[in-house]
Amino acid sequence: MAFPAISPGIKRPVKVDVLQPVVENSTTLGCRSLGYPRVPHAGFTSAAGRGRVPRRRPGPPRLVPVAYFDAASAEPLHPLARETMLAALADGWADPARLHREGRRAGLLLDQARESVAAELGCRADELSFTASGTQAVHLGVLGAVQARQSASRGPGHLVASAVEHSSVLAAADWLGRRSGMAASTTGVDSLGRAGLDEFAAALQPGRTLLACLQAANSEVGTLQPVAGAAAACAECKVPLFVDAAASAGRLPVTPGWSVLAASAHKWGGPAGVGVLAVRKGVRWRPPGPSDAREGRRVPGFPDVPAVLAAAAALRAAAADRAADDTLRALTSQIRMSVPAIVDDAVVHGDPDRRLPHIVTFSCLYVDGEALVTELDRAGFSVSSGSACASDTREPSHVLAAMGVLTHGNVRVSLPRTATPESVEEFLTVLPPIVARVRDTMRAASS
């Protein structure tokens, strides 16, 4: 490992296992991303010090268990994925389209990864392309399907999407509306976040609707969507169906019937920087930007082959790890049932049964979400929030708003594969006093 040259007498930083309690003192660096542990600072004051430069004496150490509960934003990199990526860095760096041995080696690795991912997602290898992100897969998928069908004779057309689609889907539809005059209808959800099939089907206009969009599952509340029913309705109207499978790929089987599919590797424990776009054979689709020969002429530039391999390894591992799903479902059920019992004026959202195993979101009255997330972070729990104050845009989650449920004081807990019952117990122990403390602060501020 390439640590810079260090003078003797200064200790090296100590790596700590992410699930072990970490001693937090005033000299601790906070490494907050993706569950990396807090690394105690070794006090790089001065080489000349050699013990003579007085270090700031830390206060009494406080044991803070570090638990990363935001897997829905990014699942920590699977150990198999890390190993695969490191090994592939030696063999997978060349241009996979070239005919020399380095190129063929990279190309072979890329093809293997493609076959593997295609098999998991239920499509053919030639239907699948790797993108630089899930968001790019969504944008390419939606724009490519719509623009292949818009024409001078048929006009700008129409698109149907559920109101709880990921913001990348709604942004793509909005962009198409502003650029080409395409009309769009968003269809409603019930209070559990499930799209109404009747309303969705009724919104399809045969001959005018160019694409319908329904996610496989919602990443904010975990509710599963009626994709099979939507696919049947779309088939009847001859409208292609775009399915954003980012939240469910690797956790639940992909429901057949989609025409275009998007997914994202870092949601299933692969690395960031790898998305998946799949276009069924026979579905009209045209690359929306300048043409490039890569990835079946769908995606510009050749993909990060080592990262793609890591993504494929992680997907295989995630799909095979059914036991983890059962554990996570039990733990999130425990949170669903406990929160209203231990916290006054708190409500849990989403379908209790037809949901993803690892996500639970709840809102607490009279507190703001950003304060809750900050206090929970101080207590060692990394969670996210759908409250307006916690978002960059200062708008509340459009998903919670579409469901008509409380948006303030919102906390989303999404458990990674490695979550333990002990950490969930600890979370349920620290939550009620934190909510009470933030409520007192809010009350004082509002009077």
Next chain:
Amino acid sequence: MPAPLPTVPALTIDALGKKCPIPIIMLADRIRDVAIGQLIAVLADDPAAKTDLPAWCSLKSQEFVRMDELEDGWSFLVRRTY
């Protein structure tokens, strides 16, 4: 014949410029200041209030009457039911 329900708010809470959950806290604090059956108007300009006022009413079994647009926000009419 019972008296018709009032249509003019008995109390107006000005929460303009306040971020959620403050408008809701203000309403929760003062709902008992009006008689049962009377109206309270909450003025707010935080977009989250559009979802949170009706959601609070649903959670607390109070009646959400309607939302009116203002020049610089919204007026939410709530009727005290108990």
